[in-house]
Amino acid sequence: MxxxxxxxxxxxxxxxxxxxxxxxxxxxxxxxxxxxxxxxxxxxxxxxxxxxxxxxxxxxxxxxxxxxxxxxxxxxxxxxxxxxxxxxxxxxxxxxxxxxxxxxxxxxxxxxxxxxxxxxxxxxxxxxxxxxxxxxxxxxxxxxxxxxxxxxxxxxxxxxxxxxxxxxxxxxxxxxxxxxxxxxxxxxxxxxxxxxxxxxxxxxxxxxxxxxxxxxxxxMFELTDWKMIKEIYKPRKQFSHKGTYGHALIVAGEKGKMGAAVLCTRGCLRSGAGLVSAMVPEEQFAIIQTAVPEAMAIAQETIETVDLSKYTTVGIGPGTGTSEESARLLQRVLVNYNRPIVIDADGLNIIAANDELLSELPPGSILSPHPKEFERIFGKTENHLERIQTARLQAQKLFVYIIVKGHYSFVACPDGEVYFNSTGNSGMATGGSGDVLTGILTGLLAQGYSAKESCLLGMFLHGLSADIAVKTTSQEALVAGDITEYLGKAFLSIAN
Ligand SMILES: NC(=O)C1=CN([C@@H]2O[C@H](COP(=O)(O)OP(=O)(O)OC[C@H]3O[C@@H](n4cnc5c(N)ncnc54)[C@H](O)[C@@H]3O)[C@@H](O)[C@H]2O)[C@@H](O)CC1
Ligand SMILES: Nc1ncnc2c1ncn2[C@@H]1O[C@H](COP(=O)(O)OP(=O)(O)O)[C@@H](O)[C@H]1O
Ligand SMILES: [K+]
Missing domain, CATH: 3.40.50.10260 (YjeF N-terminal domain)
Known part of the structure; x- marks a missing residue:
């Protein structure tokens, strides 16, 4: 609308x-x-x-x-x-x-x-x-x-x-x-x-x-609605197999922030990616492999030698920290990978501290800052309207999709269109909700949705899942993990 x-x-x-x-x-x-x-x-x-x-x-x-x-x-x-x-x-x-x-x-x-x-x-x-x-x-x-x-x-x-x-x-x-x-x-x-x-x-x-x-x-401003989202949604093909839905690489987590990697990886799997590999510090393998047995683990320490081209897409940033090694992870992905990726959280903070990386973003990539991360990268804005206008200009200039998160999260697209998301509630104001969104966006990209479709469907599903969840959990007791648990119900309401 x-x-x-x-x-x-x-x-x-x-x-x-x-x-x-x-x-x-x-x-x-x-x-x-x-x-x-x-x-x-x-x-x-x-x-x-x-x-x-x-x-x-x-x-x-x-x-x-x-x-x-x-x-x-x-x-x-x-x-x-x-x-x-x-x-x-x-x-x-x-x-x-x-x-x-x-x-x-x-x-x-x-x-x-x-x-x-x-x-x-x-x-x-x-x-x-x-x-x-x-x-x-x-x-x-x-x-x-x-x-x-x-x-x-x-x-x-x-x-x-x-x-x-x-x-x-x-x-x-x-x-x-x-x-x-x-x-x-x-x-x-x-x-x-x-x-x-x-x-x-x-x-x-x-x-x-x-x-x-x-x-x-x-x-150029639009609010997502059911009609738009149902048109984007693609049912799975009967004769498909896991290779049909892509192989997503999630680069996330460091010691003390492995929860972000777990939430993000689960979000990616629950949004329908065929295969998911989680790149985490080697000494944290036990956590990811116990919490998300469906995902494969790969060591962040192998970043210099790993063949990134075998992954359909990459989601990077949740809980990686901003150390030199973490910055290296991002640099290596940016330089060696040229299909659209998703960058969130510490990935964005690393870019904010090294703004030359902005020119390395693979075209069509998705950045998903909350307002503070947005400000760190693109500077302070006077009010929300100015933030929307800045995001719009930057999305066009960098040829990327910029999702600015909040109530009515919006995505500014490279074609100048801005879409506001119409789902979600303040129960989502809880640590880790954004990590789940990164996983969902990466999962949708991996299975072949375009970057724009991934942004619109991803934001909608993320908020819808939380809207369904709070009917049982309440807004107060909702935790980020519930958003992944209720993703199935969100998909069902879009598919039916
Ligand atoms: N499609 C719709 O949305 C419809 C809207 N209608 C109503 O029409 C309204 C718009 O009507 P109007 O265009 O007459 O606007 P308003 O009813 O807002 O009044 C504007 C009038 O106040 C004056 N004015 C503006 N700022 C002022 C200020 N700071 N101090 C003193 N006077 C000021 C203007 O010069 C103008 O004469 C809508 O908000 C809605 O309530 C409905 O009647 C019919 C359908
Ligand atoms: N009041 C709210 N209404 C709707 N959505 C919200 C609200 N508060 C937070 N969210 C959503 O929750 C997510 C929070 O992401 P983020 O700030 O990155 O958190 P974290 O870093 O803890 O994962 C965003 O997708 C945002 O849109
Ligand atoms: K009024």
Whole structure:
């Protein structure tokens, strides 16, 4: 699913109005209806519902919701932030429609008109939506501060007022919503970690924008979805054998960090590689061979003489440390191997300390840094949007895939496309989760998925497996090893 800018969504509205066809006021009615239904289901026994409206279409939504709620015998008070000028057409139409209903309408011209809010009240925030074009100031700023000071539950319509839809809002005053009802699809702002304190739980309400709107080519940002992933997934062939699915080499682990090698190797096997060899320090063989008997062990000490060309791909870095010997392992792989590989963790830290290695990366390789590792290699960024832009430029420049991990991990591709992953949960914020991802990516590459397919399917499977796991384990008790254990269930849900 493409991620569209506010401007592109406005065009989608226009397309829908023209081609469904539907009038703009009826489209607003439909959007409001989705919210009203959501509120009906929520119930919650609030003392009073207070709907705060601006004079744009977000405010129009608020007015329509107030009327639709009364029709369901749910009363509310409406507060209109008065700027002295007329509202949008659809706002004005909804205001005159509301007059014949038993709803008290208050016009706020000064902060003396701000209502006292009880903690048992429900606030519906329909002040500003995607049309916000500058940070709030004056009365609107004061009102947002007043609402945020209350202990009431706040539900934002489309997006929390004060937040920009497409770019960071670092100094803006923004409504701190408990939940946000956004229309049609996630906006860019919901992918930024900096915005987490403001939007709470986000619910995407389908308002039926026209399916034929040509989104393709309109945005280089996309969110992975089931349709995309099911198209990437390839069932195994009946007459296949272990040679069909490649031989992966995992270079991982050092004394004290053999767990990383174990997790990575297991992830690789569980994602379907035909054969897996784990290159670990020779004195640690017993650990890997006991923990993962399905994998072969090969000594890191043989790196100078081993024939790397017999491996379909290489995953390198988890738990190797950054010693001179470990740097040598990476150098040797980079110089002697020219098919796409996966580099993570200490492999990335070694590159950060020796940036000439960046020019040695086999084309189409996958780097999977978390934000700190990303910063070590590519420098500090001001905010997440700048991180996304930097990753995009570097992926194009180096011709590699850069997966930046986190909630909504994203991959920047050499063709300039950026895909955000839609699975995963904060149970994965536990040591070793990234090592499992490295194994999965390497396993997918080994069995013939392209680097791009490996990134998209790998991130999705990794998060999905954890999503399935936490239903049994809880987020708190999830450990990285559980992600490998539940990979089977994740594959089954994609295959079926
Ligand atoms: N497809 C969709 O997503 C739909 C969206 N609708 C609603 O329409 C909204 C967008 O409506 P609008 O474009 O009218 O935008 P807003 O309702 O966000 O209001 C923008 C208005 O406020 C003014 N303004 C912007 N920043 C300001 C600031 N800092 N201080 C004071 N005034 C400011 C602008 O000049 C403009 O007049 C969406 O957020 C959504 O709620 C629905 O009504 C229909 C369908
Ligand atoms: N809050 C979260 N929501 C979704 N995924 C998460 C969250 N926290 C961590 N993850 C995932 O867990 C993995 C952590 O990787 P990493 O930081 O390299 O950990 P480690 O080095 O311990 O293996 C990444 O794939 C990341 O996307
Ligand atoms: K809003």
């Amino acid at each position: 493409k991620i569209l800018s506010a401007e592109q969504i406005r065009k989608w509205d226009e397309f829908t109005i023209l081609n469904e066809p539907i009038s703009s006021i009826d489209l607003m009615e439909r959007a409001a209806r989705q919210c009203t239904q959501w509120f009906e289901q929520k119930k919650g026994g609030f003392r009073k519902i207070r709907i705060f409206c601006g004079k744009g279409n977000n405010g129009g939504d608020g007015l329509a919701i107030a009327r639709q709620l009364v029709e369901k015998d749910i009363l509310s008070d409406v507060y209109i932030l008065e700027f002295g000028s007329l509202g949008t057409n659809d706002f004005q139409t909804n205001l005159s429609r509301l007059h014949s209903f038993p709803v008290t309408i208050h016009f706020i011209q000064h902060q003396d008109f701000f209502p006292v809010i009880d903690k048992a009240d429900l606030i519906i925030d329909a002040l500003f939506g995607s049309g916000l074009n500058r940070p709030l100031d004056g009365l609107s700023l004061q009102l947002v501060q007043h609402l945020n000071k209350s202990a009431a539950t706040i539900i934002a319509i489309d997006l929390p007022s004060g937040m920009f839809a497409d770019k960071p809002s670092p100094t803006n005053a923004v409504i701190k919503a408990h939940e946000t009802l956004t229309f049609q699809q996630l906006k860019f702002c919901f992918l930024f970690p900096e915005n987490e304190p403001f939007f709470g739980e986000v619910h995407v309400l389908n308002i039926g924008l026209h399916p034929d709107f040509s989104i393709a080519g309109n945005s």
